[in-house]
Amino acid sequence: MLLPASAPLPQPTTASSFSLISLNVLLPNSHDGWWIYKYYPPSVAAAETTWSARSRLLEELLLIADADIICLQECCAASFESDFSFLQRAGYAASLLGKGRMRPATLWKTSRFALCDAAGAPAPPPPETPPHETTTDAEGPAAAGHDGGGAADAEECEWAALPATRGAAVTQGDRTLITTLHLIGEDGSPRGTPPLFVVNCHLTAGQEARRRLSQVHDALDRVRKQRAKALPKGHDPRAPCVVCGDFNSQGSTAVRELLLRGEVLPSFRESGDPTERDQAGTALTSKPKRQG
Structure with a gap:
């Protein structure tokens, strides 16, 4: 089904179904970056490339979509709360990857979902003032500059995203954010369904096919281990899991193979991505990688 952006x-058709939207919001935003002009043809006015103009479009798109879960990529930790305060006003809570320049963020409607651990038990409330790191990643050092969006600093905003920690409900891997949620009823109590694991990723770009495979495999293996550890021995560890985000690749990739086929063998070769070199001769793993 293809829907217009407007x-x-x-709407969910059953009590256990839900809607999800995933979107790379593209740095720069109100706080960081300078290179957004490359996405626009010369005919577009410079004012339309600024965060103030782009944020209005994002707000319109996301509020119209009215998704139960929103997965964003390329968020800036220093201004996340102010950049997306309209989602807080619309009833969403949020988790944010705890490191890197371009971070995934996962948001959920508090009227439909609540944080839980891998067994489905309600998670403790988040800290009132989570720390925000300013570390960089392989994309490059933080750039100075401001595009005129006028957003307030995170410290000035009342809304705080839950950072990825070693806690049971929100964990992180290599450019992956895992948020564990359970459906709730109108009274706020759990519906008794298995927890939902949402893996929001912004995989490494460039000639990094091996790392992309490891990023997704490690995230799914973390879900498996969390679930197995949380349940009594002999219990079925399976639970719903959604993997979404920016995979930074195309064609027949090892990540796609892992998600759709369940395994990637040493004989597998990627194909169909013109930006990758020597795909036919590049082995991506020396032993089978599987997910259940």
């Missing part, structure tokens, strides 16, 4: 997502 249409909301279909």
Whole structure:
């Protein structure tokens, strides 16, 4: 089904179904970056490339979609709360990857979902003032500059995203954010369904096919281990899991193979991505990688 951007997502048809939207919001935003001009043809006015103009479009798109879960990529930790305060006002809570310049963030409607551990038990409330790191990643050092969006600093905003920690509900891997949620009823109590693991990723770009495979495999293996550890021995460890985000690749990739086929063998070779070199001769793993 292909929907126009002006249409909301279909409403859930059962008590256990939900809607999700994933979107790379593209740095720069109100706080960081300078290179957004490359996405626009010369005919577009410079004012339309600024965060103030782009944020209005994002707000319109995301509020119209009215998704139960929103997965964003390329968020800036220093201004995340102010950049997306309209989602807080619309009833969403948020988790944010704890490191890197371009971070994934996962948001959920508090009227439909709540944080839980891998067994489905309600998670403790988040800290009132989570720390925000300013570390960089392989994309490059933080750039000075401001595009005129006028957003307040995170310290000035009342809304605080839950950082990825070693806690049971929000964990992180290599450019992956895992948020564990359970459906709740109108009274706020759990519905008794298995927890939902949302893996929001912004995989490494460039000639990094091996690392992309490891990033997704490690995130799914973390979900498996968390679930197995949380349940009594002999219990079925399976639970719903959604993997979404910016995979920074195309064609028949090892990540796609892992997600759709369940395993990647040493004989597998990627194909169909013109930006990758020597795909036919590049082995991506020396032993089988599997997910259940």
